[in-house]
Amino acid sequence: MNHDINRPINETGRIVIHLPDDAMFYRDRSYLPVAIDMADGEQRPTLLRSGDHGINYMAQYEIFSSLCSDRAQMAVDQRLLVAGMPVTPERYLGMWRTAIADSLTPADAAREHGIQACAILRAPLAELADSKSSWTSCPFGTFERFQAKFGDLFELDEHGTFSLELDLATPGHARAAYYAASMMCSKFDRSSINWRACIEIRQVGAQRHQSGLFEIAEA
Amino acid sequence: MSYRIEYQWACWRLAPTPGRGAVPRFVVAIEGGDNNLRDAVTGKRSRSWDVCMLGSAAHVLKTAVYFAGACEGGSLKPGSRNCSPEAYIRRIRRLIEGDEAAPAQGHWYPRIRVPESHPLASYAQQLALGTSREQRYGDWFVRVELEAAQRDLVFDFADRFPDLQAWQLAEVGGLPRT
Numbered sequence: 001m002n003h004d005i006n007r008p009i010n011e012t013g014r015i016v017i018h019l020p021d022d023a024m025f026y027r028d029r030s031y032l033p034v035a036i037d038m039a040d041g042e043q044r045p046t047l048l049r050s051g052d053h054g055i056n057y058m059a060q061y062e063i064f065s066s067l068c069s070d071r072a073q074m075a076v077d078q079r080l081l082v083a084g085m086p087v088t089p090e091r092y093l094g095m096w097r098t099a100i101a102d103s104l105t106p107a108d109a110a111r112e113h114g115i116q117a118c119a120i121l122r123a124p125l126a127e128l129a130d131s132k133s134s135w136t137s138c139p140f141g142t143f144e145r146f147q148a149k150f151g152d153l154f155e156l157d158e159h160g161t162f163s164l165e166l167d168l169a170t171p172g173h174a175r176a177a178y179y180a181a182s183m184m185c186s187k188f189d190r191s192s193i194n195w196r197a198c199i200e201i202r203q204v205g206a207q208r209h210q211s212g213l214f215e216i217a218e219a
Numbered sequence: 220m221s222y223r224i225e226y227q228w229a230c231w232r233l234a235p236t237p238g239r240g241a242v243p244r245f246v247v248a249i250e251g252g253d254n255n256l257r258d259a260v261t262g263k264r265s266r267s268w269d270v271c272m273l274g275s276a277a278h279v280l281k282t283a284v285y286f287a288g289a290c291e292g293g294s295l296k297p298g299s300r301n302c303s304p305e306a307y308i309r310r311i312r313r314l315i316e317g318d319e320a321a322p323a324q325g326h327w328y329p330r331i332r333v334p335e336s337h338p339l340a341s342y343a344q345q346l347a348l349g350t351s352r353e354q355r356y357g358d359w360f361v362r363v364e365l366e367a368a369q370r371d372l373v374f375d376f377a378d379r380f381p382d383l384q385a386w387q388l389a390e391v392g393g394l395p396r397t
Contacts, residue, residue, distance in 0.1 A: 061292030064304050068288025072304075073281045089284045090305040090312075097305075 009071070009080045010038040014096060015045070015115055016103040019057050023174040025137045030057035031103060032117050032168075033096070034201050035071070038084075045115050045201045052198045053190045055119055055181035057174070060100055067096060106169035116204045119166040119177030123184050123195035126160055131183045138179040139172075146180050161194075168199075223289070225251040225297045226266055226397045229322040230314045238371035240378075245279045245315050246327045247272035248391040254299070268394045270327060273385035274377040276315055282385065283311035325394035329373045331363035333387055339363070339380050348372075 013036035023030055033048045049056060049066045058066065072089040074080035082092065109115045131143035140146045147154070154162040164180075166173040181197035188195045227250040235241050252266035271286070272279040287304035289295035296302060297310065332353065333339045340361040343350055349364035365372055373388045 059292075064291035065288040068284050068286075068304055072287075073284045076280045076284060077277050088308075088312075089280070089287075090308045093287075093303075093305050093308075097303075 008078060009035075009074065010082075010084055011035050011071070011080060012038045012043060012083050014099040015109055015113055016063075016096075016099045017106050017109045017115070017117055017168075018103040019106070019168065019174045020171075024057055024178050025135060026059060028059040028061075030059060031063060031100065032106075032199060032201070033058065033063045033066075033099070034109075034115060034117075043203075045203060047199055047201045050198065052196050053188075054185050055178050055197055055199060057178060063096065063100065064093065067093060106167075106174070110169055110204055114204050116202045117168040118200050118202065119164075119168060119173065119181070119198070120200050121164040121166070121177065121180055121184065121197050122161060123188065123197075124160055125154075125156065125162045128184065128187060131187050133179055133183050134186060135179060135182065138182075139175060140179065143180070143183050146176065146183070150176065150180075220293065221253055221255045222294050222296050223251055224254055224264065224266075224299045225249050225295070227268075227394075228310070228314055229268075229325065229391070229394055230319070231321045231327055232315070233371075236371065239374050240275075242275050244275060244371075244374045245272065246270055246389060246391075247279055247311065247314060247385070248325075248327065248394065250394070250397060254296075266397065268325075268391050268396075270385045270389040270391055272311070273389055274374060278377060278381070279315055280308070280312065283308050322394060325391055327389050327391045329365045329370050329388065330390040331365070331373065331376065331388055332360050333363075333383065335359045335361050337361070337380070337383075339376060339383065342376075342379070346372075 015034045015036065017032040017034065019030045019032065021029065035046045035048060037044050037046050048063065049058065071080050072092050075087050075089045075092045078086045081087070082095065104112065106117050109117065128143045133141055140149060150164060154164050156162050166177045168174045168177065184195055184197050229248045231246040233239060233244040233246070235243055247270070248268050249271045250266055250268045252264055254264065256265045257263065258265050272282040286295060287307040290302045290304045290307045293301060295307070297307060335352070340350065343361070343363040351362045351364070353360045353362050376388055377383065
């Protein structure tokens with residue numbers, strides 16, 4: 001997670017987005033946990049365990065594992081504050097447990113809090129032409145069929161690199177993004193900067209939804 | 220799925236001294252073992268006492284939080300029971316913040332063993348501490364020997380090298396087994 005290590009993180013809220021049950025192959029429900037941090041007078045949504053080379057929808061236990069490796073430890077020496085106040089790691093984890101219990105669909109997160117979750121896929125198109133999915137549960141099996149379905153949304157640059165943005169609030173997009181990203185992960189070296197598969201969390205209509213974010217801030 | 224079981228916990232609280240610094244220091248030992256590993260003779264689940272947390276209260280709690288991350292998925296079960304990360308952290312907090320006496324039996328002692336490339340190895344040489352090389356499973360390690368009067372140096376090492384695990388710095392002996 002990127003933050004100024006000399007300044008405590010001031011977490012003012014947390015939103016957990018739950019994805020459709022078919023978004024991936026695991027039986028457990030999968031989530032995108034988003035912390036709302038206050039920095040320089042602005043509320044900023046931050047996806048826990050973000051990365052550029054893979055789409056990670058998290059099971060509940062993965063959320064806690066991630067928190068216990070990072071933010072909950074920072075709560076011990078007050079490098080993480082909640083609404084400007086110190087918090088014990090136990091209480092902090094309890095807040096996330098509540099947020100998981102109150103999780104929202106991507107559409108509700110956008111409507112109620114102005115938080116939009118998008119999958120971003122970008123890679124050299126020619127190199128993916130013969131890619132096949134390793135998963136039998138993949139709805140399209142090959143990248144060719146994925147392209148046939150979503151190719152209209154591809155943006156191609158002069159180098160033959162495609163970019164695709166899928167709003168996870170649209171039915172079928174969370175699942176498509178997951179399996180397309182998994183094909184890309186199999187094809188490309190994780191150290192390469194020529195491709196990208198990630199989730200971006202955005203504030204949409206920030207002015208309109210700012211009050212939504214403040215409503216979930218800790219009292 | 221395999222998981223770790225923790226059976227017993229022991230804690231030594233060491234008052235601040237010039238050698239240990241201005242805050243109390245703690246040595247937390249845990250008797251634990253894997254659920255699917257059994258003693259060849261008794262058939263009982265294998266278990267051992269290890270120093271799992273060492274340092275200031277904050278350092279110990281941070282380690283507890285890290286370990287607690289394994290509870291939610293069922294990879295860590297205190298007393299062989301499911302436990303939330305919150306409950307695990309509370310358990311360790313009670314251990315270090317409570318006024319329970321140190322274990323009636325048993326003791327802890329420094330036993331420092333780090334990979335040769337670890338900066339503690341060169342730091343120990345700067346301090347003119349006795350060191351020796353040791354090969355384990357094909358890898359070379361440095362053992363740092365401390366005199367009895369130097370044992371509080373392990374807390375300095377824990378502060379200076381937070382990447383080190385407590386069991387790389389100390390061991391326990393004589394604690395009662397379950």
